[in-house]
Amino acid sequence: MLTFGKLTNSQDKGAPFSPMKHIFKIISLLAAISAFWVGLLQASIIPRTHTWLLPIYLVVSLGCYGLLMVGVGLMQFPTCPQEAVLLQQDIAEAKGFLKDKGVDVGSD
Amino acid sequence: MELADRAVGLLLSLISLSIFTYFTFWVIILPFVDNGHFVHQYFLPLEYAIIIPVFAGVALLSLLSLFVGSVMLKSRKKNKKA
Numbered sequence: 001m002l003t004f005g006k007l008t009n010s011q012d013k014g015a016p017f018s019p020m021k022h023i024f025k026i027i028s029l030l031a032a033i034s035a036f037w038v039g040l041l042q043a044s045i046i047p048r049t050h051t052w053l054l055p056i057y058l059v060v061s062l063g064c065y066g067l068l069m070v071g072v073g074l075m076q077f078p079t080c081p082q083e084a085v086l087l088q089q090d091i092a093e094a095k096g097f098l099k100d101k102g103v104d105v106g107s108d
Numbered sequence: 109m110e111l112a113d114r115a116v117g118l119l120l121s122l123i124s125l126s127i128f129t130y131f132t133f134w135v136i137i138l139p140f141v142d143n144g145h146f147v148h149q150y151f152l153p154l155e156y157a158i159i160i161p162v163f164a165g166v167a168l169l170s171l172l173s174l175f176v177g178s179v180m181l182k183s184r185k186k187n188k189k190a
Contacts, residue, residue, distance in 0.1 A: 050139055053157060057135050060127075060161050067124035074117030079110045 033058070131157070 040051050134151050141147060 049154065050135075053135050053154075056158055056161050057131065059165070060131055064124045064128040064131075068121050068128075071117045071120030071122075071124060074120065075114050077113060077117075079113075 037051070037054055040054070041048075134154075134157050138148070138151055139154070
């Protein structure tokens with residue numbers, strides 16, 4: 001996924017969290033891409049219609065990449081069946097304990 | 109269930125990969141192919157390569173804003189009652 005992991009482990013001195021550096025990177029990347037695109041428009045190597053297609057193609061490919069990451073993450077998600085059973089046991093135990101103490105635990 | 113999750117994930121990845129390859133072929137490779145080649149009949153004219161994504165994007169944005177607006181209205185109604 002397009003993780004923002006760099007945000008969390010770049011500053012580990014206890015300094016306050018600064019989200020601005022990541023924004024600057026994104027903006028500079030966008031500026032570089034648009035400069036390249038405007039340069040392509042001016043140079044007229046490729047016919048005009050195809051140059052107009054380039055940003056749309058980039059956006060569509062970005063959307064496809066996001067969808068692909070979601071699908072891959074879904075496929076690799078670990079379900080931990082043993083932990084699920086243990087969790088159910090814990091829940092039943094806690095419910096029994098609270099019911100003894102008189103707390104209303106609600107329906108299941 | 110684990111199997112249903114994996115099936116949905118596989119379906120999503122396949123859909124995204126097919127859309128990506130079709131669109132890449134359409135926009136990048138096809139302009140360089142001669143006009144008489146038989147492959148051209150499998151692809152719509154190039155204007156549709158702009159119309160369809162823009163239309164889909166506009167539809168997505170409007171659906172999102174409708175959803176956000178309806179949620180905001182519902183929460184305001186609940187706040188007024190309570």
